[in-house]
Every structure is written in structure tokens, then in C-alpha cells.
Amino acid sequence: MGEFDLLARIQARLPRPGPRLRLGSGDDAAIVVPPGGATATSVDALIDGVHFRREWSSLEQIGGKALAVALSDLAAMGARPGEAYVVLGIPPDLDEDGCLELFDGIGAVAAQTGTDLAGGDVTRAPALTLAVTVVGYANRVDDLVTRSGARPGDALVVTGELGGAAAGLRLLESSPETWSSFEPHSDSNLDHVHSPIARQLEPHARLDAGKALAEAGATAMIDLSDGLGGDAGHIARASGVGLRIDAEALPIAAGVAAIGAAAGRDPLELASGGGEDYELLAALPAERLEEASRAVEKEGGAQLTRIGAVVAGEGVEIRLPGGGLLAPRGFDQLR
Amino acid sequence: MGEFDLLARIQARLPRPGPRLRLGSGDDAAIVVPPGGATATSVDALIDGVHFRREWSSLEQIGGKALAVALSDLAAMGARPGEAYVVLGIPPDLDEDGCLELFDGIGAVAAQTGTDLAGGDVTRAPALTLAVTVVGYANRVDDLVTRSGARPGDALVVTGELGGAAAGLRLLESSPETWSSFEPHSDSNLDHVHSPIARQLEPHARLDAGKALAEAGATAMIDLSDGLGGDAGHIARASGVGLRIDAEALPIAAGVAAIGAAAGRDPLELASGGGEDYELLAALPAERLEEASRAVEKEGGAQLTRIGAVVAGEGVEIRLPGGGLLAPRGFDQLR
Secondary structure, three states, rough: HHHHHHHHHHHOOOOOOOOOOOOOOOOOOEEOOOOOOEEEEEEEEEEEEEOOOOOOOHHHHHHHHHHHHHHHHHHHOOOOOEEEEEEEOOOOOOOOHHOOOOOOHHHHHHHOOOEEEEEEEEEEEOOOOOEEEEEEEEEHHHHOOOHHHHHHHHEEEEEEEEEEHHHHHHHHHHHHOOOOOOOOOOHHHHHHOOOOHHHOOOOOHHHHHHHHHHHOOOOOOEEEEHHHHHHHHHHHHHHHOOOEEHHHOOEEEEEEEEHHHHHOOOHOOOOOHHOHHHHHEEEHHHHHHHHHHHHHHHHHHOEEEEEEEEEOOOOOOOOEOOOEEOOOOOOOOOO | OHHHHHHHHHHHHHHOOOOOEEEOOOOOOEEEEEOOOEEEEEEEEEEEOOOOOOOOOOOOHHHHHHHHHHHHHOOOOEEEEEEEEEEEEEEOOHHHHHHHEEEEEEEHHHHHHEEEEEEEEEEEEEOOEEEEEEEEEEEEEEHHOOOOOOOOOOEEEOOEEEEEHHHHHHHOOOOHHHHHOOOOHHHOHHHHHHHHHHHHOOOOOOOOHHHHHOOOOOEEEEEEOOOHHHHHHHHHHOOOOEEEHHHHHHOOOOOOOHHHHHOOOOHHHHHOOOOOOOEEEEEHHHHHHHHHHHHHHHHHOOEEEEEEEEEEEOOEEEOOOOOOOOOOOOOOOOO
8 A cells, every 4th residue: 555545545535625625635735715814723633542442443433533522622712614634644454444444434524514624644653643633714813712711700611411421431441241231121221331432432523512602702612621620620720710610510421320330430520520522611601691502502402501600719619519529630641 | 741731841942923823832722813815734744763763863853854844845835834733642761851852843943934833732652753734824825836737848946955865864774884984084074974964854944945936936846755756756747747857957965976875876866766855846937947046046045956847748757867767766655
């Protein structure tokens, strides 16, 4: 398999780009006419053994997840997705069909989200490596939502449900004995296995919800990749505020309670510290909460849940029903 | 070493960004106000053992080369450099100081070229991995030079000198016996060792020359990363033309003849097949050759050499002084 043959075969399988992309993969650089006065650009790397395991995921899932988690950063800015550039590092045991399966997964997420695959690089590597750069657009700089605008008095909201991806990871890591307690005695039990695993292996970027939140006046926003505790800490630090979260208000995903019980893990710990849900955490003026909820439900197909408030001060407190505090934890890729 | 500590320390060492970059590293995405109506974006990955060897290069050299080779693609479009986004995959044997040395090399090339380091990602990896995305700008789409506009009758030109990087690689790969034949009997001999090794380990992107060539009417352009033969083939195919190159006209870098002789390699083979010189190969109307030469010398600090012509037909021929043909070869990363 040669580099240029592979690039040509990959190109042939990708969705046709929109008119914004004047020149895609195959020249020294891609040429784009930026549709708006501001760009938002983010890069994410996924490496076998660090961010995923090939024995758990299909190659399509790995490719799709790489693009989805990169796009999730654009969602957290309220940006419209534009282009993606993909570096693929190919290990000795991945053949050409495997590379094409990866790009099928990337292409499917690109097509779903209106993202153009505009370029990239392929190379040999000791382990399967994906590095995805995504570029998104807004009409004006002020239309993009950073982490630093939260103000005391703002409501703190989260899209969708939490803990599913962490519960899915526990299931994937668990022994066959744990799995067997979830055998399909009922449809509901089956959902409790499949839905968290899908959350872990096939995350979705909340692009429409992010745009709706930006338009509804979100003052700060972040995607939940490292866990609610850690990611909330980023908003608190960047905005110079404190965040008070009511643990009882957290929208816990289906299956998290049962999996937590089987794995000996507190569901609240999975929901607040587990990471990889790729839901959005946002601060916004309390008086715009209702408008934001309607917009997120209509545009983004997700529930918006108020989980706390922004206060003067610093740090993140997650208050338990009994009055105690849950230690906020995030996932540090290097530890 | 934690991910967030490392990111903060890296950020503190980077050059201060210009006004175009509204928000850099540290949020979900970087925010840029694009200065011009068209962007050129390219991605390059460098992996230890594939693209470099840590025993040959300092970490500063590796970082600097990663950014320079990415910027070389922008040079080949005639784009002005804008932002760079860097993925760093950290192997177990690279400590925090090593990461900072890498970023010192990246930062030095960024400062030299006016590139803003706007974001990136750091992660663990089995081998040192760098993936660099660069974004450049032009006022209009038509100001950017692709590979596909060469027309029969155009002159074929190359910037600077060829073969140096390949000769440097041969020296680095060679046995101590080969090295010893280059011991500094004279200053000139010393240059013949150091200059090719510097070409291999510390390449420069011909950004100013690329812009000068674009302004002087270049119809097609590519940077010489895979070797003259292979890269000329890309222009021939993309433009639907043939390229005829006169081997005797090739500007051979200092030291290539001597190193070629010591290593049993034809200097013309090193100059035409070796790759990694990161000079520019361009086609342009013959009547604009003089203007282009003046501009490249003045703006880009490089000689422009006419090495052949664009003809109707297809393929690349490199004609040897005796009338024979040199087989065009390029370097395929996957073979």
C-alpha cells in the first residue's frame, strides 16, 4: 500500500465538500473561503492504548469518535462546523481495508455534521494514531462563547445526561461476571448495557445545542470531556468565579445507577468525574433559561437541565443530598 | 507532570501572538479573525523512527523541523503564515524539560516566520509524535498557487540548492569511516559536513520566496519534500502536462558531490531523488522569469534557477548530460 494510492482511495470515499472548500486534499494545502468573520480551531489526538482500545471498538467507531470529540470543542464555542484535517498514523498491523474503515467512520460523522474533510497526512506509526484539526465559523468574534464570561448570578446548565460514557467504560473494562449480571432479562436491562457503551464508543458532538446556547446568551461554555468536576473547574478559573452544583439535580444517564452498583461505584461519581460524555456545560443569565431550554430542545434535540449557579468566589462545589461535598475530579491525560 | 501544568509552562514560553489571534491556547478552541479572503491549511506529522531519530537531532531541532516542514506547504501556495496548532505525543522517556525544549524549537521557528502558536493537544504516546497544522492567508483565492496551473511553454524553476538534505542524511546514517574522510583538513571540508547536516535537521520554509513567486505569476508550485522527481510528477499529473528537466542545470548544494562520492551515490541522484530540501519547484511564464528571479533574490534571499520547461504531454523526464534519462523517484512515507 503506497501513501498516494491510499490517499486517492480515501478521497474517493469521502462526502463531497461544500462550496466553501475551494480546494481539498491533494495539493500542498487546502484552500477555503471563510464563511464569516471569525474562525474557531481545535485539535484533538487519539492514540491506541491511551484513548481507545482496538479490541473494544470497531475501526469505524474509532474514526467517528476522533472526529466527534474534535467537533465537540467547536460545539462548546457555539461555532458552525467547517473543515476537518486528519492525521492518520498507521501501525504495522493495520492494512489498507482497516484504514478505509477508519475513514468510513470519519466520513459518516462528517456527513452527519456538515463537516468537509479537507486534508490531512498519513504516515507509519508504532500505534494507531489519529490527530484531527477542526475549523468552525461564526459571523463575528462575539458570537463565539469562551470559558471566561460566567458571572455571579448566572444559572449553570448541562445538556443531555451524564455518566453514561464512564459507565460504559466500566462495563468494557469489567470482568465477564459483571457483564453477566446485565444479561438481557428484559429490554430495559439491555438498554442499560448498550446505551452506556454507545456513549463511550460513539459520542456525538452537541453542535446544534451549542449554537442554540450561544444564541440564547450563554456567557461561558465547555464540553464535558474530562468530567464535570474538572471541566467546571476550567470555567471557574477562566471566569474568576465559583460554581455551586447540586448533585441531586444532575441528569444521570440510563444504566449508570445499575452499572455503578454492579461495579461498586457511586453513580454520582460516574456522572461528575467520569468524563467523555461530550455534553455541554454552560453558564447563562437566569432570565434566559427558559428560552435556552426551548432552543436546545428544538434545535439540539436535547434536554437542558439547571444543575447549579455561578457565585462570587472561586472553585467548584458539588453538594451531595446529605449536605456533604463531592470532591471535584477531572481526568488528566498525562497522569 | 500534569497535562494542564505542562500546557501552562509551554504557553508561558511561546512568542506573544499578533492581533489576528483573538484567543489562543487554553479554551476549547482558538479564535482568529482571518486577515484575508482565503485560507490555506496544511497538516504534517513527524514520528520518531519514521521521520527523525532522536539520536541525530536535538529536541529543539525536531520541534523546529516539524513546524518548518508544515510551513513549507504554505510557502508552496504563496500564502502568508498565520497560525500553527501542535499535537505533541509524549513517549515514556521524554520528561517535562524535553517537552519544553521541543517547544523552544517550535517557538523559534514561529518567531522567525511570524507564525502564532494558537493551540494544540498533548497526550501520552508510544513514540515521540508531532502533528502540526498550519493556517496561512491570502487576500483572494486566486492569489494562491496550486499544483495544477502549469502550461506548456512555462519555464520550470527551483529555489536555492538541491541534494543537501539527502547528503546530510547519508552522512548521519554513515559509518564512522565515512565521516573520517570529512575530517576538517580545511574549512571548506568542514562546510561540506555541516551544511548538509543542517539542511537535513534544520530545514527552512521558503515563505518569502513562495510569496514572491506567486506575485511574479507562478502558474504551479510545490515544495520539494519527497524529492524533485516525485514532486515534479505531482505537478505534471495535476496540471495535465509533461515536465522536462535538464539534470546539468540542477543547482547542487555544497558538499553533495563529495558526500556522494564517499557514499557511492551519484550527486544527481541525491539532488533529484533525495527529498527534504524544502526548496520550491515552480512553473511560470518564461517572460516573467527575470522579474521572478529578482523578486526571489530580493524578498526570499535565494537564487532562482531555471531547470527545465513545461511541455504538452505527461510525465517527468530528467535528462542527463550524456543524453540518457534519470529515473524520477520520490519518497513514499508508507513504503
